[in-house]
Amino acid sequence: MPAVSNKEIVVLEEESVTLPKGFKAGGMHCGIKRKRLDLGYIVSEVPATVAGVYTTNIFQAAPLLVTQESIAKENKIQAVIVNSGNANACTGEQGLLDAFEMQKGFANELGIEEHLVAVTSTGVIGELLPMDKVKTGINQILQTKYATEDNFKNAILTTDTCIKQVAVQVKINGKTVSIGGAAKGSGMIHPNMATMLGFITTDANIAHEDLHAALKDITNQTFNMITVDGDTSTNDMVLVLANGLAGNEQLTKDHPDWELFKSGLKLVSEELAKKIARDGEGATKLVEVQVNGAYSHEAARALGKSIISSNLVKTAIYGTDPNWGRIVTAIGYSGIPVEPNALKVAIGPYKVFENGLPCPFVEEEVKEYLELETVKIHVELNQGNESATAWGCDLTYDYVKINASYRT
Structure with missing residues (x-):
């Protein structure tokens, strides 16, 4: 990747997934965990072009299967629903039905098509989700009192000791394009991928094929270059949602500002990856x-x-x-x-x-x-x-x- 001046990328350490235009997020406690927040969401005003990378573990959890199937339909996602405390992994046919139920329930709350909702889970493996609690939470989660980005960032955590966030802004065709990210991950970290969830949003207008290629390349240099304990989990993924609301001319690999955008995406990915590694379970360095x-x-x-x-x-x-x-x-x-x-x-x-x-x-x-x-x-x-x-x-x-x- 050609060098890009640091002056061309503005780093915002305190910002995250709602910095890009048209994104909102929230989270709540629905009862999967005893006390802490355990159900979160990201929603875009419009369907967003999406790219994802996933665990290489042969036992892929039910939410990953549902999300990959949904993305394959038109490479668009408008919302993400995520729970922590339960991985919904190694849960058989019932686990798959539960993941589809989460997708359907949140789609109904938003009034959008089911395949526009991505589903993610993280936590204990081999236990069925308490779906009565999850469904009640989904029915309530869009209430204003839950609609804060901090709630989302805390709702995705498991053994993490801190939230992981970063955002950047770049100029594309004279338009300010924002890229924001949040992640969780502390143990079972040895990608390609591991027990980590990464959510990156951007208001850039970008072609799907090029976004997917960029994420795959960047993941190999960032998320796939971290380890905590050598274990690769069943669940996790990184998703990038690009809703195009910045109003820039569509980005492709042939665009003159392509490398600038890609550098911004890499910076967000690298910072999130480093924060995950630094927060390894019990780590001091x-x-x-x-x-x-x-x-x-x-x-x-x-x-x-x-x-x-x-x-x-x-x-x-x-x-x-x-x-x-x-x-x-x-x-x-x-x-x-x-x-x-x-x-x-x-x-x-x-x-x-x-x-x-x-x-x-x-x-x-x-x-x-x-x-x-x-x-x-x-x-x-x-x-x-x-x-x-x-x-x-x-x-x-x-x-x-x-x-x-x-x-x-």
Whole structure:
């Protein structure tokens, strides 16, 4: 992707899915969870062009099947209904019927066709939804008291400790185009996709084929480059809705402002992905691995994910232990051919491995660096010109505590 000046993209950290024109959102507590909000929605004034990416887990949850079937009809979605606390996964025919019932109920409340509603769920696997509570919630959710973006962002959370949001604005044909995103995700994060939901809205006028291609490409560089614990879940997805209300000339890959729009979409996706990685269950640090000098982009991605997925690397970072051997080991078993004598590894600004040998460094200085909230690992392969960045988190005692009692 050609470089785009930061001055051309305005980042709005406190904005989200309702910044683009014509979108509203809300959420409420319907009773799936004991106390916290658990049912949310996004609605566009008009049907929006939609693109989606989905979990690669063979056990795709019922809501994903319903949503993919709906999108296939005309590549349009006008609304999303989402519940947390129950994944509606591995629930058989009844789970599928329940997902369709959620879709039908919300479509009736909005007065739109059923296939214009996407359905998403996240939470405990293998339990049927309490549909009496869900249906009652859907019948009430459009009330003004529930219609706040904050309600939506909180209603989608499970073990998350914070909301995840960001928005940007760019100029297309002299028109201000907004792109806003919200996401949830904390554990079972090892896409292609994982237990994460990503919702991105934009008021751009854009062709479906190009939006889909852009999302797929960007997902491979962002959401698919994070890991928390190496587990890939049954549910989750990223949806992008583009309703065209900004009034710009239709964007395609041949439009002169295409790369600017795509850069904005990538920035939103990357920020959401990093926020998910930073909020890994029990995590105290965001870990970023930058791989340079690879012979292919795929090799750089695989190497980055190998390092970021290593439990030994993750625990060393939690313990502020500059154990570079664990990083080199993760590179060695990545399956990517590497020339050991050409390899360079650094932890932050501190070079720790070069030419097949350890480098001298002051242990206390590196330990102090590892106490920061963001830790960067740099890998130089000297085998080509391709690069990739992966994100993850440290592995702590609290991760075990959270997941040992998830269902109780």
